[in-house]
Structure formats: C-alpha cells, structure tokens
Amino acid sequence: MLDKQSALEALVHGRKPGHSLDAPFYTSAEVFDADMEAIFYRHWIYVGVEPDVPEPGDVMTVNIGKASVLIIRDDDMEIRAFHNVCRHRGARLIDEEKATVGNLVCRYHSWTYALDGRLVHAPHMGAEFDASCKGLKSVHLRSLEGLLFICLTEEPPEDFDYVAARMAPYIAPHKVRETKIAYQSDLIEMGNWKLTIENNRECYHCEANHPELTVPLFAYGFGFSPEEMDPLDLENAQRYEALRKTSHAEWENMGLPSHEIEELDSRVTGFRTERLPLDGNGESHTMDTRAACRIPLGAFSNAKLGGLSFWTQPNSWHHFLGDHIVTFSALPLDEGRTLVRTKWLVNKDAVEGVDYDIANLIEVWTATNAQDSALVQMCQQGAMNPAYEPGPYSPNTEMLVEKFIRWYISRMTEYLAK
Amino acid sequence: MLDKQSALEALVHGRKPGHSLDAPFYTSAEVFDADMEAIFYRHWIYVGVEPDVPEPGDVMTVNIGKASVLIIRDDDMEIRAFHNVCRHRGARLIDEEKATVGNLVCRYHSWTYALDGRLVHAPHMGAEFDASCKGLKSVHLRSLEGLLFICLTEEPPEDFDYVAARMAPYIAPHKVRETKIAYQSDLIEMGNWKLTIENNRECYHCEANHPELTVPLFAYGFGFSPEEMDPLDLENAQRYEALRKTSHAEWENMGLPSHEIEELDSRVTGFRTERLPLDGNGESHTMDTRAACRIPLGAFSNAKLGGLSFWTQPNSWHHFLGDHIVTFSALPLDEGRTLVRTKWLVNKDAVEGVDYDIANLIEVWTATNAQDSALVQMCQQGAMNPAYEPGPYSPNTEMLVEKFIRWYISRMTEYLAK
C-alpha cells in the first residue's frame, strides 16, 4: 500500500508542465483505481438529465466504476439517488438502465423498499430484526437547472453551489426540464478517460478530423498561432472575433448570458462556459446549420442563438442550441476503456417525424463521436508503447487540455496528501 | 506473501456472525487463489458418478481450478484418478471431457501410459532413462455408492469414511451404479462459487423465483417465520410437518433411511441429508410430480418415495427420487465464474423416447438452474459495488447458509494457522 502510494506520488509530482502525462496515467490499472478513488468517487459527476426520469416511479441506473447508482423520481416528483444494492444479501436491485416501478422489490427474497429508500417489507427476518437500519444507502444528488450530478462521497465538494449560481442564468433559458430525450448513444472508447477528456478540450484536431462538426463550428474559436497564418486566415479570424463580440452583446441584450467564465483549474468543481456564434445559418449543430427541430426550446423566438457550451471537470460537456441540447458524460470502465454517453434533447412537445428527424438531429455529433473515438484509441495504443514520452501541448491551441491536466494533478496531489 | 496472508487473516477473523461475507470474499482474485489452495485442493470434491465411465478404457476429465484430472476405468473395472499432465514435456494428455482409450498416449511424442498410470513406452529417451519414476501422478479417489469424490492433496481428510458409512444406507437403495446419464448440462454462473453454494442452501428465494421447483417441493421444508404467517399458512405448515413424520416412518419401514443427519459445520467433510415428502402426486421432481421414467431405480416398487436430498461441503448437492437422480457439482472457474454441472441419471435399462422423455425429465431443474444463475449474478454485481456491506441472514430461513459460511470460515482459519 505504501509502495503504491509512493509510486503514485512520484508520478504525480514528476508531471512535466505543458506536456501530456507519463504513460502509466493512461495505462496502469493501479493509477486507474486511484483515479476512481480520488476523482470519480469524490467529485460531482454528471450522469444525465431530469427528463431521464420524467414520471413518478421512473428509475435510471448509472454505473461509475464499480459503483451502481439508482436515480429515482418519487410520487412527489422529487428525484433521489441510492446505491443499487439490496441490504440483505447484496443483490443488485435494478439491472436495466431504465425501469418504472411502484416500490423497489429485490428479486432475490422480496425485500421491498419505498421510493424514498425505506425498507418496508422483509419477510421471515424474525421479531428482533430492525428494518429501520436497513434502508437503501443514499447518494448525494444535485440538479443544475435539470442537469443531474451525483457525488459518492460522504462530504461532497461545497463549491457546487457557487457553480450552480454562476451557471443557472446561462442554462435556465434552455429549459432542460421541459425537454425529452430524442436519442441516446452509448459509445465505448478504447482509451483511458483522461484521453477522452483531453481530446474534448481542444479543437486543434478538428480541421483534420471533423468535416461535419466544422460546418457549424468555427475552429478559430479554440485558438491558433497568429504568426503561422496567411493574410486570408488572419482576416477570417478577425472577422470571427468581431462576430463573437457583436453576438455576445446582442444575446446579452436578449437576456442570454454569453461571455466566457473559465474556472477549469482554479476550483474543485472546475467548469467553463461561453456562448459561441455558429457558421453558416448560425442556428444549430446540423449539416445545414439550421435548426433540427421546428419547435424551439423554452420561450425562444429567435433561432440564431449560437451555441452555449458548458464543460465540467472531470467528466462532462454540453452544447445548448436554440432548438436542441447535446449533452455528454464520460464514464470510465477501466484503464483502457471509457463509456461516452450522448443524449440529444428536444422540446417535450416536439413530435418525431413531424417536428424533427432523428437522422438529421444526430448526424454531426454521431460522426464526431466516432472520429474522436478513433483518435482516443490511437493515443491509448501510443501510450502503451515503451517508446512513448510526454509531448508538448501547443500554447495556442491546447490551453484547455493543460488546464484539465493541471486540475487533475492538483486533485491527485490533495488526495495523496490526506 | 506475508502481507497477503495477514490481509486474508484480517478478512477471515473479521467475519460478522449471521451475516453474508465481506465483499473481497466474492470479488478478490487473491481470496479466490486462497479458496482453491485451502478448500478445493484439500477437501473431498464431488466430480461425477461411476456411470460417467461405464466401460474399461472410459476416461472423464474434470478441471478443478487450474488442475485437470483424469478419471479412468481400467480393464479390471477399477476406477482411478490421475493428473492430466504428461511427465515428459507437460502436455495435457486428454482434452475432451469424455474419451475411450486403450492406453493413454500423449499426442506430442507418443509417451504411452497404461490405464493404471505406468509409463510403458517413451521412445528415444536413451539407455539411462528410468521409466518407472515417470508414471502418471495419482489423485485420491473415493466412490460413495457410485458418487465419485476426489481429493488433490497428499493426505485427504480422514472423515470421509465416517461420512460414507452414515450415507451409504441412504444412497444404496437408489443403486447409482446401475444407472446411466440421461442428460448433462454445464452452466457457467457469473458469480463466485460461494454465492452459488449460498444460493443452494436456502429456499427463502424459492417462492419468488422458482415456479417450477415449487410444484414438487414444499418450501415449508426449508424454514419460515411462524409469527409472520396467517392462519392458512400455519395450517399448511403443520400439515406438512405431520406428512413428513408419517412419511419418514413409512419409508424407514420400507428400509429407506429418511431422518435428517446434519453435520454441515461440525466436521471437515461437512454434509447433510434428509428424505423429504413431495407435493402433488409425490413421485418426482417433474411438472406433474409423477415419475419421469417408467422403469424405477434399483428394486423400488413404490413410486411415492419422496426425494432424498444430500448436500456436501464445499461443492455438491443431490436429489435421489424413485425414478431418477439429479446430481450437481459446482466447480469454481475464477473469482467471478462458477461451472454448475448437472447430471440426470435413470435406470440403465430405460430407453429414451420409450421409458422417459428428456424434456420432461429435465424441465424442473433446467428452469431452476437458469433462475438461480440469474440470482447469483445479481449478487456478484452487488458485491462489486463499493456500497455493498454484509447483510443479515434470516434466523428462520437461512440457517444452512450460515452453516456453510461457518464451515468455510473455520476451514480457512485452520488453513491460515498452518
């Protein structure tokens, strides 16, 4: 145990600033176990949205590492989270990702829990048995304007309140609670979760790899090296910068906060947001850059709202458009595999085939996810090579990758100091 | 090594009486290795029946953990067991589960062993080679009225003689040696072997999970909480108890020992037996509770013989009916997988399609096995959850589970003290 700790300390303290991590951070099962312990079992993890459990008795199961958690909506419409383990013989209570129940009944010996977690029936246990000590173990859950975050530790990071207060004005107008899930995709990337997040935190790779995403998205918005650009490129970049400024002013006038907030590596619950203008018709993340859904979100009347992006450490990113929302959670499976769960949300009153077409709605991000998955796998294969060594991040295009890694290293450092 | 030992000692000594085990007992590869070493390589393991190798030269291979063992019937009809490893380059000698051979010839370089294990041919080994030291390594084997048990250690537990003497009068009338294997199923349960056995040692889960098994089987026979029962239930339970007593008297008069012997946690070769009355027509473990085979076992003339059950620690259970036998061995594959091998035996003179129908013969236990397999998997998933903690056994319905766990803990304690 001490040996493992000191080996991990040496890795964490030996991190070379401005460079990718040493190979074991991506390939070692021991580092993975520490990541679970230090990061995923102790921070706010994004797992889904309120529309995942729209009705009383709706249950969603989410697995974080070896933990399995139930997200349940009760009869008073309150949403709660519990560990998915019967208190009798330890059976997993719900196996499906989604279910609807009256009570939670363990299949094994019919122990029965109410939707608030109380054990209400346990046959044959005898007179001395005290059911009141055997309710389901609860898990901390917070809803940020409909986005659900859970935290598995006893005392979760307190700065979630701060993050929620800063972010609520940005997210609220998109009215997540009044959406439905039009489509969900579960993709297993063959790489460490940190490679998934690193890949998400830069658009340096977009031009060469994402022909669909770069239709609506300006790659300029994620950094460049001015000295390397030709006059035409520079002119385009300047035009984009001007567009960003005028758009921000316009949107803020409409009551839509748009300016960047960037606290990715300066707090426990690191996050960043900004509303970005889109290319072409400027409406949505679609191949024609027009809205994918005829019924807008919330009370929007103007279609050209750009895209509000929201990133959280350690495991989520989100794009809120005028007509739909795309929301992503990365859930580590083991040191070399990560589940990327993507949900597309539209107004709950929209009718499939009438107001929106699923193929059109999901085209850009389905293609982009597949491309990113291949890139993550290439990096995982590279990190396993004994010849791999940390390489330099671009100071112009990979600043947010560096901030993710800095956040990770500082969280690990604090964990190891305990 | 010392660290592993002290970690294991802490687990074993920290077991909470009356509760399921701590998670590592079900999920850790190191505990699994210790289970193999302490339990499966040192106790009498049930592996099959004499009719598995009915004729001279018949061979059956059985794998226990990483060990592979040959069970062979020689030309004098004697049954022996040997390690399935050539003494030359270590090749596995027989790969199939069943084979018939003249001698045991290694495919690699034709080293040839007689059915008694002697090396009788080893070409090109030169004049100085002494074949007499290179016979197959033998394995202890005992037949309890046709049930085959092997023990991999040099000095097997001596109390097998006692168990055999107590059990022979119960089993002998069913004449295992005069049966044939009508059907065998190999099912891999996705759970630790101790979960498989725990599940086998209680019928608390039967009512909610085994609609087929509870047709012939009275769930009352495995315990209940009297204070929770309504008057009708109590009346039924009392009627069952009366039936059990009169049946025992009747069967013992017929020369069929029937009363319970229960030494599950009080000896090294723990076991239990009892002949139980059946529901309905009371003849067999079938959906119509009638005999599945027209030709009875042994010399039986009365079909209503109930079911003689026999359980052994650590890995078997058996039901002897008047017309057939169902016999089960649980063989651990790794910490999360267990092979459950089920054999249905009928009178060797019975003709399939004429005297018995296989679908009818196997229906109850095929369904029950599949249901148990799902339950074991639920518990394995639960035990992997960091939120799992040992839960309480019912004092009314899980006494035999507690006895299995007590036996296991005492065997591990003795092993660790060596």
Place this chain on the structure above:
Amino acid sequence: MLDKQSALEALVHGRKPGHSLDAPFYTSAEVFDADMEAIFYRHWIYVGVEPDVPEPGDVMTVNIGKASVLIIRDDDMEIRAFHNVCRHRGARLIDEEKATVGNLVCRYHSWTYALDGRLVHAPHMGAEFDASCKGLKSVHLRSLEGLLFICLTEEPPEDFDYVAARMAPYIAPHKVRETKIAYQSDLIEMGNWKLTIENNRECYHCEANHPELTVPLFAYGFGFSPEEMDPLDLENAQRYEALRKTSHAEWENMGLPSHEIEELDSRVTGFRTERLPLDGNGESHTMDTRAACRIPLGAFSNAKLGGLSFWTQPNSWHHFLGDHIVTFSALPLDEGRTLVRTKWLVNKDAVEGVDYDIANLIEVWTATNAQDSALVQMCQQGAMNPAYEPGPYSPNTEMLVEKFIRWYISRMTEYLAK
C-alpha cells in the same frame, strides 16, 4: 521490485539441466514482462524481409510486446526503423500492418515527419518550439541478405556482424531481395513463446503429428536413439547419413555452402544452419516434393538443392528451397499467446496462377503450423496444472531444445546480474 527480482533469480538459478522449465516460465505474467525486457527488447528480433517494403514510401508495422515499430523504405531505397509514436500527444502513427505514404502524417494534429524521421511540420506550436528535437525515435535495423532484424535497445549485441558474415554465403544465392511475398499467414498460438520455440527445435514430434511435413523432410535428420531402432530403421538412417554427405559435397561444389554451423547457445545472437537433403523428388517442401514455382530463385538451374534451414535465437526459423522460401517469426503477445507469422516468398517475376499455385505452395506448412499450434496449446494447458513438473529432454532428439533453454537461461542470468 527487489522481491520480483529475487523470485525471478530463484527460478532462473534453479533450472534443472536437461529438463523443461518450471511452470512460471510459461504461465507467469511477471516472467513474461521480464522476458520482454531481457530478451525481446535487447536482442536482434527477426521481423520480416526487404520485399515487405519493396517501393519508396512503403511502410510495415511490427509489434514486439507493447512496442510498435515502423519499417520504412525511403526515396533512396534505404530501409529504416522508427518507433510508431507521434512525439506530440503520443498517437500511434500507422495502424495498418502495411501502408504506402509520402510523408508520415499523424492523423491527430497533422504533425508531419519525413521518411527519414525528421519532423517537418507542426502547426500552431509557436515560435519557441524546436522541431529538431522532435523527430521520430529510431530503432536499430539490419538486413542479412534481405532478412530484416531489429533491436530495440540503445546498444544492440555486437555479434550480429559475425553472424551475418557466417550466414551471408549460405543465404545470398537464394536472393531474398529479388523475391516477392506470395502469401502470409498470421496464426496466434495459445501458448507461451518459449513453448513455440521449443516445439520448433525438435522433430521428435514429427512422426506422430506432421504427416505433410514428413513427406519432404527426413525425420532422421533431427536425431534418434540408435539402440531402439530395428534393422530396417537403422539401414534407412545410414542411407540418409550417406545421402547427406554426398549431397553436401555436391552442393558445396556448386557454390552452395551446406555444412552445419551450430552456435545456438554459445553466443548472444545464437544461430544454427544446415542444408538438408529432402525425400522423394528432393526439390521442395511440397506434397509431391517437386518445386511449387516454375521460376527458380536467383540463378539456380538445378532444382534438387535440398532445403537450407536457418534458426535464430530467440524468435525465427527459415527454410530456403530452390524455388521458394518459407520464413517464420514468433512474436509474443502475452504469457499465454504468441503470434507466428509465416511468409512464403517466390521469385518476384513469377506470376500467380501461371508459375505457381498458392494452395500447393503453402499446403505443407499451413498444415504443419496448425498441428504445432495445437501441440503448443496442450503444453500451455499442462504447464498451468499445479501437478506439472519439469520433465526430461531426450538426449537423442531434443538437444536443440536444451540449447535454446540454455541460451535463454544464460541471457536471463546476465540480465539479472546487471
């Protein structure tokens, strides 16, 4: 680390001469890691032939353990080897086994390397970035008359020059560089790499297992026990010995060195060679023992050239016939799996379907490889059995197995002493 080292030392120093290795050498993941470190990352490993990359820009990837290496032919026809890892974020550069490129462009962020490894383009890295330090890491590569060997360590064994000087006269007449690859097979054997090599180093198993190979090959050529042979066998063996002598004299007169050189365990780059007469028509490794390709290799005019065999430690064997070459490399995947890659080479001017038929060309070794694969798997299964113990090698037929093991043990001993 010290514990692992001392455990390994105990295994290495405890090896029983003349016997197969202790089980952990075949089954332990820790020994496998040491094998990679001590053997495969520090010796000359045979990986393919110059005709694998015939044209400028042709690339072949080869994986040795966790290392992935690019073999590239540049515009000046020079062949070089590099680690297959981008110096930026560590992505694997080429995923396919074979490709043809102008430059090596990383798919992730378009970092671009010339065929000589220099980094020639890295966008957005800023003014302070020094591309000259970020070229691809090179790997030592040598061509022995067209056979490609690589070595992953900084200072490779120096005796390769000696081996090349001794072997060049044997191999050169077969003109590997003027061949093409007619067929390649990749077979994953379910056994440790040392079992693959042990199996390759004796023909004791040929008679019982290789009906196809023993059509052209005289099993006598690989040893026997004279005292066990009957008069007819002995007469045949003597006839073979006479044939070998007259053939050697004849071939050496034609300028084809043929006598045995055997330095398998007496140097770092252990090797052995001999030209062997063939049975039947004596031309090739085919089912009718005639040439499989109508166009001979090199400038040969006589078809009856026997078979020149060449073995290297730790991972290759080769048969050079008058009409084709069969060449094998064994590449360990993990402690229980080994890739055996077989290439059949014919004169580059030969036309498939006209001058040779692939089914006929590959029949003998395709069958032989499949048989060997089954044998290796049997030994791996045996080595996992707790009852396995090292068995004796035949002093008459397994001398070269013993030499391989002696070489391995001496290389491990030297590694551990460092």
